[in-house]
Amino acid sequence: MRKSKFLSIFLAVFLSAALMAGCGSDTGRRNREVRIGMTVYDEYDTFLSELTEDFMADVAEVNAREQGTAVSVLRFNAAQSQITQNEQVEKMISKGCNVICVNLVDRTDPSMIIEMAREADIPVIFFNRELVEEDLMSWDRLYYVGADAFESGKIEGRTAAAYLKAHPETDRSGDGVIQYVVLEGEAGHQDSIVRSETSVDALIEEGIQIEKLESSIANWNRGQAQNRMGQLIDRHGDAIELVLANNDDMALGAADEYDRRETPAKERPAIIGIDGTKVGLEGVRNEKLIGTVYNDRKGQAEAMLKLALAVAAGEPADDLPLADGKYIRLPYAEITMENIDQYDN
Numbered sequence: 001m002r003k004s005k006f007l008s009i010f011l012a013v014f015l016s017a018a019l020m021a022g023c024g025s026d027t028g029r030r031n032r033e034v035r036i037g038m039t040v041y042d043e044y045d046t047f048l049s050e051l052t053e054d055f056m057a058d059v060a061e062v063n064a065r066e067q068g069t070a071v072s073v074l075r076f077n078a079a080q081s082q083i084t085q086n087e088q089v090e091k092m093i094s095k096g097c098n099v100i101c102v103n104l105v106d107r108t109d110p111s112m113i114i115e116m117a118r119e120a121d122i123p124v125i126f127f128n129r130e131l132v133e134e135d136l137m138s139w140d141r142l143y144y145v146g147a148d149a150f151e152s153g154k155i156e157g158r159t160a161a162a163y164l165k166a167h168p169e170t171d172r173s174g175d176g177v178i179q180y181v182v183l184e185g186e187a188g189h190q191d192s193i194v195r196s197e198t199s200v201d202a203l204i205e206e207g208i209q210i211e212k213l214e215s216s217i218a219n220w221n222r223g224q225a226q227n228r229m230g231q232l233i234d235r236h237g238d239a240i241e242l243v244l245a246n247n248d249d250m251a252l253g254a255a256d257e258y259d260r261r262e263t264p265a266k267e268r269p270a271i272i273g274i275d276g277t278k279v280g281l282e283g284v285r286n287e288k289l290i291g292t293v294y295n296d297r298k299g300q301a302e303a304m305l306k307l308a309l310a311v312a313a314g315e316p317a318d319d320l321p322l323a324d325g326k327y328i329r330l331p332y333a334e335i336t337m338e339n340i341d342q343y344d345n
């Protein structure tokens with residue numbers, strides 16, 4: 001999609017200032033090094049693997065464009081263990097990282113990481129899995145990059161409502177009420193809790209009569225969602241008219257189950273996700289999903305790199321949209337068949 005003009009301008013200004021202030025005697029050689037440590041809760045998570053890919057592409061762009069600059073990234077997969085992630089951060093510090101980007105495994109347990117970073121005076125940017133405010137405020141070199149979960153749920157609900165109004169046949173039972181199920185992400189994740197609530201609120205606000213049949217946790221995962229959807233179908237049969245999934249992978253898992261059962265299109269519920277991952281977009285294009293909500297991973301990756309370069313150098317990040325000096329949240333956007341061509345990523 002949009003390419004990073006903002007990033008280019010920012011980097012040009014930031015890096016020239018940094019180079020002037022840096023070890024200027026090495027003219028012609030790489031004389032500015034930024035080492036970024038990065039750990040994700042699970043590298044097999046579709047959204048995060050795409051976000052990481054975008055981040056690495058941005059880093060490569062900086063290195064190619066800025067002579068005399070070497071940004072390197074030391075990457076780790078925490079494989080769903082907070083203990084492993086704490087050890088990874090320890091390693092990053094011992095290997096001389098100047099800034100650390102953490103996608104927490106357990107968003108309620110950042111204390112070890114904060115303590116180690118603080119002791120070594122290395123700034124930390126948390127991303128995507130939001131720690132509680134009290135933890136983020138506990139030291140001035142801690143930041144968060146993500147998005148506003150409330151907005152994603154609202155857009156999901158509104159998009160579903162618009163579809164239902166345009167497709168009255170979705171109410172297969174003809175009772176004037178849409179029977180729905182929810183596929184939820186991890187229990188305790190800010191996005192699961194908030195998206196599940198606000199998507200339903202938005203449907204009600206839009207005047208759709210709804211009835212919840214059941215919700216089921218599938219931990220953001222396509223395979224688990226397929227399995228859960230199988231159980232939901234076994235219990236509720238073709239009464240299910242709408243599937244609200246907290247992300248695209250789970251929405252696609254639900255569609256996979258209908259594919260496995262060879263359910264004809266007319267007998268399937270409307271299925272909607274959130275993220276706009278590559279596979280999610282493909283799901284919208286081939287009409288497995290009625291829509292999705294763009295979780296701006298490119299914007300998040302870009303903001304994280306800009307912030308990382310600024311804070312690593314101890315620069316004020318004045319030109320970044322930092323709320324409370326701490327938070328950068330990128331907006332979400334609706335994606336349907338109508339506008340999907342803008343999202344050719």
Ligand code: BGC
Pocket residue numbers: 045046047048128129189191220246247248249274275295
């Ligand atoms: C994304 C999910 C992802 C999760 C991981 C959410 O913001 O929508 O797809 O699995 O973050 O933390």
